[in-house]
Amino acid sequence: MTDTIEVNALHKRYGRNIALHELDLHVHAGTVFGLIGPNGAGKTTTLRTLVDVIRPSSGTVRVLGEEPRHGGAALRRRIGYVPGELHLEGRASGHRLLTFYAEVSGSNGASTSVLRTARDLADRLGVDLDRPVRTLSKGNKQKVGLIQAFMHRPELLILDEPTSGLDPLVQREFLSMVREARDAGQTVLLSSHVLSEIQQTADEVAVLSAGRIVAEGDVASLRLGSVRRVRVRIGGTDAAAARAAFDRISGVEALDVVDHGEGVQLSTTIEGAIDPFVKALAQYEVQDLTVEEPDLEESVLRLYGDRGRPADASAPPRTVDAPRERRRQAGASAAGGGVDDQTEAPRTRRSNRGRRN
Numbered sequence: 001m002t003d004t005i006e007v008n009a010l011h012k013r014y015g016r017n018i019a020l021h022e023l024d025l026h027v028h029a030g031t032v033f034g035l036i037g038p039n040g041a042g043k044t045t046t047l048r049t050l051v052d053v054i055r056p057s058s059g060t061v062r063v064l065g066e067e068p069r070h071g072g073a074a075l076r077r078r079i080g081y082v083p084g085e086l087h088l089e090g091r092a093s094g095h096r097l098l099t100f101y102a103e104v105s106g107s108n109g110a111s112t113s114v115l116r117t118a119r120d121l122a123d124r125l126g127v128d129l130d131r132p133v134r135t136l137s138k139g140n141k142q143k144v145g146l147i148q149a150f151m152h153r154p155e156l157l158i159l160d161e162p163t164s165g166l167d168p169l170v171q172r173e174f175l176s177m178v179r180e181a182r183d184a185g186q187t188v189l190l191s192s193h194v195l196s197e198i199q200q201t202a203d204e205v206a207v208l209s210a211g212r213i214v215a216e217g218d219v220a221s222l223r224l225g226s227v228r229r230v231r232v233r234i235g236g237t238d239a240a241a242a243r244a245a246f247d248r249i250s251g252v253e254a255l256d257v258v259d260h261g262e263g264v265q266l267s268t269t270i271e272g273a274i275d276p277f278v279k280a281l282a283q284y285e286v287q288d289l290t291v292e293e294p295d296l297e298e299s300v301l302r303l304y305g306d307r308g309r310p311a312d313a314s315a316p317p318r319t320v321d322a323p324r325e326r327r328r329q330a331g332a333s334a335a336g337g338g339v340d341d342q343t344e345a346p347r348t349r350r351s352n353r354g355r356r357n
């Protein structure tokens with residue numbers, strides 16, 4: 001059986017900057033696939049290529065069995081897409097905007113059930129669809145973006161950093177929506193730089209760093225979650241004694257200990273099992289304890305070393321000029337059709353003629 005997404009040797013170059021290096025990616029039907037990577041890794045570039053907002057420099061891409069550039073409106077109707085940077089500035093209410101999308105993505109009969117689903121999703125996510133979208137907060141605009149992607153129950157959902165701006169409770173609701181979509185047979189590809197949300201939903205994961213996939217597999221096998229940052233305040237000891245006690249515990253790295261009132265403040269990174277550290281901690285009065293996942297860049301570099309570093313060290317870091325980037329997106333997304341990064345009022349969208357990179 002063919003995969004829902006088949007990407008082979010996808011290469012994308014922006015001038016001298018190579019955003020994607022011969023990328024291979026295969027997403028099986030009916031699964032949730034997580035694309036994770038630090039800022040600038042190439043997640044957005046990959047996803048935009050799948051919806052034909054941008055075009056590859058070389059390589060092949062097939063989505064739902066078709067090439068995005070030839071799939072046209074029929075292919076776009078089968079996909080729900082949430083762009084990484086969602087701009088909702090029109091005077092239209094959320095309801096009007098979603099009605100427009102329902103109309104362009106199906107028949108009138110279908111629109112009724114699509115709009116019913118939209119209302120249900122709005123209730124679940126807690127967003128008022130009667131307000132003009134431009135007056136909504138960033139998080140509430142994001143909810144409207146999610147609703148437009150999910151409401152027509154597309155075969156494939158492509159979601160670029162979908163939880164950005166959402167509060168933790170709404171994030172949880174969103175993750176349930178993703179699981180329900182999978183249970184209903186839909187395929188989901190989502191990008192994130194937050195490991196925990198990928199851990200909670202994805203069947204398979206690819207770790208992207210500097211335009212290359214540095215690791216791929218199920219979440220557990222990637223061991224990314226095995227790196228944690230710990231901060232703890234303990235009483236009844238001093239910095240020298242605490243350092244001597246914790247420095248020799250397996251997995252403890254970059255240990256920092258400072259005297260703090262009646263005890264010490266200790267921060268460290270732990271790779272692998274946390275149990276020896278917790279057992280050692282139990283000897284003390286624990287006044288405070290925080291365990292966090294480190295940022296993804298740190299995890300990727302720690303676990304995948306050079307493979308996680310930019311291959312072309314001479315390549316400039318992220319050098320996108322913001323106004324130029326906005327103009328580029330406006331052109332590209334209008335050309336991409338379907339759901340775009342610049343969701344203006346329907347009238348504006350229809351008159352746009354964009355260009356591609």
Ligand code: ATP
Nearest residue numbers: 014017019038039040041042043044045317318319
């Ligand atoms: P983030 O998490 O920050 O959104 P990302 O993983 O989505 O990052 P991309 O936005 O795909 O990464 O960027 C990948 C690389 O391509 C970066 O080096 C970026 O600077 C570069 N890039 C993206 N768009 C352009 C552009 N229009 N012109 C030049 N370089 C670009």
